[in-house]
Structures are given as structure tokens and as C-alpha cells.
Amino acid sequence: MSYNRENNSTKDICFVIHSLQAGGMERVMSELLNFFAAKKEYRVHLVLYGIKRDIFYTIDNRIIVYRPDFQFDNSRRLQSTIKTHFFLRKIIKKINPISVLSFGERWNSMVLLALYGTKIPVYVSDRAQPDKSLGKLHDTLRIFLYPKAKGIIVQTQKAKNIFKRFYQHDNFKVIGNPIRQISSNNEVRENSILMVGRYIQSKQQDVLIEIFSKLNAPDWKLVLVGYDHLKQKNQEKWELLAADLKVSDRVIFAGKQENVEYYYNTSKVFAFSSASEGFPNVIGEAMSAALPIVAFDCIAGPSDLIHDSVNGFLIPLGDKDLFAKRLQFFVDNPHVIVSMGKKSKEFIAEFELNYICTEFEKFIVSK
Numbered sequence: 001m002s003y004n005r006e007n008n009s010t011k012d013i014c015f016v017i018h019s020l021q022a023g024g025m026e027r028v029m030s031e032l033l034n035f036f037a038a039k040k041e042y043r044v045h046l047v048l049y050g051i052k053r054d055i056f057y058t059i060d061n062r063i064i065v066y067r068p069d070f071q072f073d074n075s076r077r078l079q080s081t082i083k084t085h086f087f088l089r090k091i092i093k094k095i096n097p098i099s100v101l102s103f104g105e106r107w108n109s110m111v112l113l114a115l116y117g118t119k120i121p122v123y124v125s126d127r128a129q130p131d132k133s134l135g136k137l138h139d140t141l142r143i144f145l146y147p148k149a150k151g152i153i154v155q156t157q158k159a160k161n162i163f164k165r166f167y168q169h170d171n172f173k174v175i176g177n178p179i180r181q182i183s184s185n186n187e188v189r190e191n192s193i194l195m196v197g198r199y200i201q202s203k204q205q206d207v208l209i210e211i212f213s214k215l216n217a218p219d220w221k222l223v224l225v226g227y228d229h230l231k232q233k234n235q236e237k238w239e240l241l242a243a244d245l246k247v248s249d250r251v252i253f254a255g256k257q258e259n260v261e262y263y264y265n266t267s268k269v270f271a272f273s274s275a276s277e278g279f280p281n282v283i284g285e286a287m288s289a290a291l292p293i294v295a296f297d298c299i300a301g302p303s304d305l306i307h308d309s310v311n312g313f314l315i316p317l318g319d320k321d322l323f324a325k326r327l328q329f330f331v332d333n334p335h336v337i338v339s340m341g342k343k344s345k346e347f348i349a350e351f352e353l354n355y356i357c358t359e360f361e362k363f364i365v366s367k
Contacts, residue, residue, distance in 0.1 A: 012043045012045060013099055014045040014047060015047070016101065017103045018107045019052055022056045025103055028178060033046060035354070035361075036361070044062065045066065048066065051071075053068075092114070092120060093118060093120070100120055100121065102125070112146070124149045124152055130158065131162050143167065151173060153172075156176070157304055176304060179352070180285055182265065189268050191331075193221070194223045194267035194286070206238050209245065210241070211327065213245035221251070223267060224251065224254060264291065270283070270291040270312075273295075276298050280302060284351055292344060305348075307343070310343050311340050
């Protein structure tokens with residue numbers, strides 16, 4: 001797609017991502033696109049270059065979108081990768097933006113390699129678990145290419161500490177995700193402990209079911225909002241586990257929900273048993289709904305959101321007994337649920353959409 005530089009004072013800025021399908025990373029990218037498009041001083045370009053190039057999220061119609069004129073053929077992966085490399089280099093050089101922002105831990109290296117040797121400043125944002133290996137090839141590429149980036153954006157302080165050990169770079173910035181605000185219609189809160197997350201092994205809903213079975217809380221239920229993913233087919237196994245532990249009548253598999261706000265607003269406590277994260281948006285959403293949190297202190301994210309003993313509890317990873325003890329504390333002390341929930345809502349204001357987008361702008365746009 002071509003465009004005219006009708007206003008020389010307008011700054012061209014380029015966002016690069018492999019997909020705008022439904023997903024947390026993609027949602028954040030769409031919100032950044034709309035934030036910059038609403039500002040008169042920018043002309044916003046989106047380069048969408050992955051296998052699936054349709055757009056799930058609503059984006060401003062002023063955004064100029066570029067897609068390769070060829071399909072990525074997985075059966076000829078090397079050839080398609082090379083073609084994509086040259087497409088990225090050609091189109092971004094033509095745009096000649098003041099800066100490029102790339103999302104995607106495996107994909108950032110492709111963008112950096114495509115623009116290697118140009119003077120176009122490239123900022124990369126890594127959205128996954130920071131200490132996770134992506135395989136020998138991708139790990140090696142990142143070690144070589146990430147230092148070439150103008151700046152590196154990470155989502156948590158733990159991620160920054162890890163990345164500083166991995167990559168020789170002096171321009172890191174911690175910027176969390178913008179958190180969707182959960183509005184209440186004055187729903188009645190029930191005696192329920194909520195977790196929201198896909199039914200995959202790393203989320204450890206099975207561990208949470210085991211913890212819940214230890215509680216002295218006969219009039220409480222555990223609600224698991226999510227769905228089977230990655231072909232792991234965990235729901236059936238976890239339903240059997242709940243039956244074995246004699247809590248199947250109080251463990252609710254709510255499935256995939258369009259109206260997840262209802263569950264945030266009708267629960268009293270949010271529990272998060274995940275063993276690894278990039279940035280857990282659902283914790284932030286639960287805080288926005290004034291829920292206190294009990295979560296494993298996994299890498300990374302919970303420790304950037306939870307102030308231990310103030311708006312919830314951080315539990316050392318794997319300590320199921322302490323996790324159960326903290327949940328029991330909430331069951332036994334309903335007044336603390338309310339006070340800690342209010343603190344959650346106060347703290348999450350730091351992750352308001354406009355504030356987070358402005359932090360990106362300050363980092364990637366030279367003043």
C-alpha cells in the first residue's frame with residue numbers, strides 16, 4: 001500500500017507484528033496503534049507479516065496496513081522466511097519511520113535482521129516468560145541481534161533483571177500491559193474463588209484444585225474460567241481429579257466466556273496458580289474488579305502487581321500448603337477481602353491504558 005507525505009511535519013511511525021489475531025500481545029498492539037493514530041503528529045503504519053494476516057481487533061481506519069503479497073508456505077519455510085525478510089526490509093525502508101516497534105519474542109529477531117545495517121531505530125518488546133529458551137537457533141539470534149536494537153521493552157522488573165544478564169544493552173524499559181477496566185453492575189458477590197486461564201499444564205489448575213480440596217470451606221466454590229488448549233485435553237483429567245478429591249460438586253469448569261466480567265464481579269477472591277508468565281493480564285483485571293489476589297510468585301509478573309499482605313499474597317512457587325493457608329485466611333476473614341480488594345483497585349490505576357501508551361510513546365519517540 002502506498003501513501004503520500006502530504007504533511008512534512010507529520011512523523012511516520014511503524015509498528016510490526018506477525019499477527020493481530022485474538023491474544024494478549026495482539027490486544028496491546030491494537031491499543032497502541034489506536035493511541036498513536038489518534039494523535040495528529042503521527043502517521044501510523046502497521047506491517048503485518050505472519051502466516052495469518054486478518055485483523056481481529058478494531059483499529060483506526062487512518063492506520064496504513066501492509067501485508068506481503070505472497071503466502072507464507074510452511075512446507076517451504078526457509079524460502080518463505082527469506083522472502084519475508086526482504087519484504088520487511090523493502091517496505092520499512094520505503095516508509096522511513098522515525099522509529100519501529102516490533103512485538104514477538106521469536107519474531108523480533110527477524111525484524112532486527114531485516115533492518116540490519118540501516119539507520120532506522122528499532123525497538124523490540126519481548127512479551128513471553130523472560131527465562132524461557134526458544135531453542136538454540138532463536139536463543140543465539142537474540143544474543144546477537146538484541147544488542148542492535150535501539151531499546152528493549154520488557155513487561156516486569158524480573159524480566160529486566162534477567163534480560164540484562166542475557167543481552168549486552170543499556171537501554172531497557174519496564175512497561176506493563178494496559179489493563180482492561182472491569183466495570184460493575186452491582187452484582188452480588190458469592191463465596192467463590194476464581195481463576196481465569198487456559199486449561200494448560202503451565203497454568204496448574206490441577207494444583208489449585210488440590211489446594212482448594214484442603215480448605216475448610218464447605219460453602220465455597222472454585223470457579224475455573226478457561227478452555228482446553230494446545231491439544232492437552234486437561235479438563236476431563238481435572239474433572240476426574242476433583243471427583244477423586246471429593247470436591248467435584250464445588251469445582252466449576254465454566255469454559256470459555258465472552259462475559260468474563262460477570263465472574264470477576266461475582267467472586268470474592270482471585271487465585272492464580274500459574275508456574276510461568278510474561279505478564280498476567282488476568283491478575284490486573286481481577287484487581288480492577290476489586291479482588292484480593294493469591295498467586296504463585298512465578299517468573300514473571302505477579303510480583304509487579306501484588307503488594308504482599310496489602311492487596312493479596314505472593315506464594316513461593318510450589319508451596320501448596322502456604323497457598324492453602326492464605327486462601328483459608330480470606331475464607332475466615334471476609335472483612336479483609338473487602339479492604340485488600342480496595343487496595344487492588346487503587347494499585348491497578350498505574351496500568352491505565354492512556355498512561356501505559358504514553359510510556360511507550362516517551363520511550364520510542366525521540367523528542
